[in-house]
Amino acid sequence: MSKPRVGIFGLTGCAGDQLVILNCEDRLLDIVALIDVRDFLMASSENDAACPLDVALVEGAVASRRDAERLRAIRNRAKTLVALGTCAVWGGVAAMDRGADRRKLLEEVYGEAGLRYDAAPTQALHEVVKVDLNITGCPIEKDQFLAAIAHLLAGNTPIYPAYPVCTECRMLENNCLLIERGELCCGPITAAGCNARCPNLRIPCVGCRGPVADANASSLLATLEEKGLDRQRIAARLATFAPEGVAQRS
Ligand code: SF4
Numbered sequence: 001m002s003k004p005r006v007g008i009f010g011l012t013g014c015a016g017d018q019l020v021i022l023n024c025e026d027r028l029l030d031i032v033a034l035i036d037v038r039d040f041l042m043a044s045s046e047n048d049a050a051c052p053l054d055v056a057l058v059e060g061a062v063a064s065r066r067d068a069e070r071l072r073a074i075r076n077r078a079k080t081l082v083a084l085g086t087c088a089v090w091g092g093v094a095a096m097d098r099g100a101d102r103r104k105l106l107e108e109v110y111g112e113a114g115l116r117y118d119a120a121p122t123q124a125l126h127e128v129v130k131v132d133l134n135i136t137g138c139p140i141e142k143d144q145f146l147a148a149i150a151h152l153l154a155g156n157t158p159i160y161p162a163y164p165v166c167t168e169c170r171m172l173e174n175n176c177l178l179i180e181r182g183e184l185c186c187g188p189i190t191a192a193g194c195n196a197r198c199p200n201l202r203i204p205c206v207g208c209r210g211p212v213a214d215a216n217a218s219s220l221l222a223t224l225e226e227k228g229l230d231r232q233r234i235a236a237r238l239a240t241f242a243p244e245g246v247a248q249r250s
């Protein structure tokens with residue numbers, strides 16, 4: 001039986017999710033024994049940029065017309081398209097200013113030359129094409145990526161935690177930074193899967209994995225205001241990684 005053909009791509013982002021894949025190190029040989037990686041520019045200079053793919057893994061957000069065209073071309077090649085990382089799933093930090101006047105932003109940063117740049121308000125992949133699976137994280141968790149590959153090979157859809165970071169944090173028996181110290185922790189509305197990495201180190205969660213499915217941002221906002229935190233600061237923190245996602249769940 002032929003191995004599934006896979007492509008791994010990056011749009012606008014930091015390439016951190018592709019690095020996580022390359023950092024699978026001891027598992028990489030197992031992975032390439034099972035799949036046929038045909039197009040992965042970060043890892044290989046010999047790529048087939050046109051072949052049909054069984055699975056396309058795409059990291060980064062859509063922040064230009066070029067990104068959108070590339071994404072549509074990838075979608076046309078792939079049976080299954082996986083959004084890899086918070087930028088791909090939610091728009092990420094690049095989407096923070098998507099409501100702002102882009103022309104003005106470009107001019108302020110780059111002067112007149114900015115007006116010639118191909119830059120558009122940032123979108124998540126699902127806003128441009130159909131996405132079959134989301135693996136969130138900034139960057140993604142290695143174990144969740146490996147689980148996704150195993151499930152896709154078996155013809156299944158992986159199931160990721162549907163609960164917030166707080167659940168993992170409390171299972172680790174941490175004292176709560178929000179309730180006990182009044183710190184701006186986004187754990188209650190953020191998708192679990194990182195094993196509460198930050199609060200476990202006594203650092204508040206900044207919500208880098210994007211909102212959990214049943215996030216109640218307005219309730220968190222009320223609790224934070226009760227603790228005396230400034231509304232603007234809270235709103236900015238909640239909107240850092242997934243502004244639309246948080247707004248939808250408020
Ligand atoms: S410290 Fe943060 S993540 Fe942990 S329980 Fe409190 S609010 Fe939730």
Ligand code: SF4
Pocket residue numbers: 165190191194195196197198199204205206207208209210
């Ligand atoms: S605790 Fe929050 S900020 Fe830290 S890795 Fe997890 S989701 Fe990201």
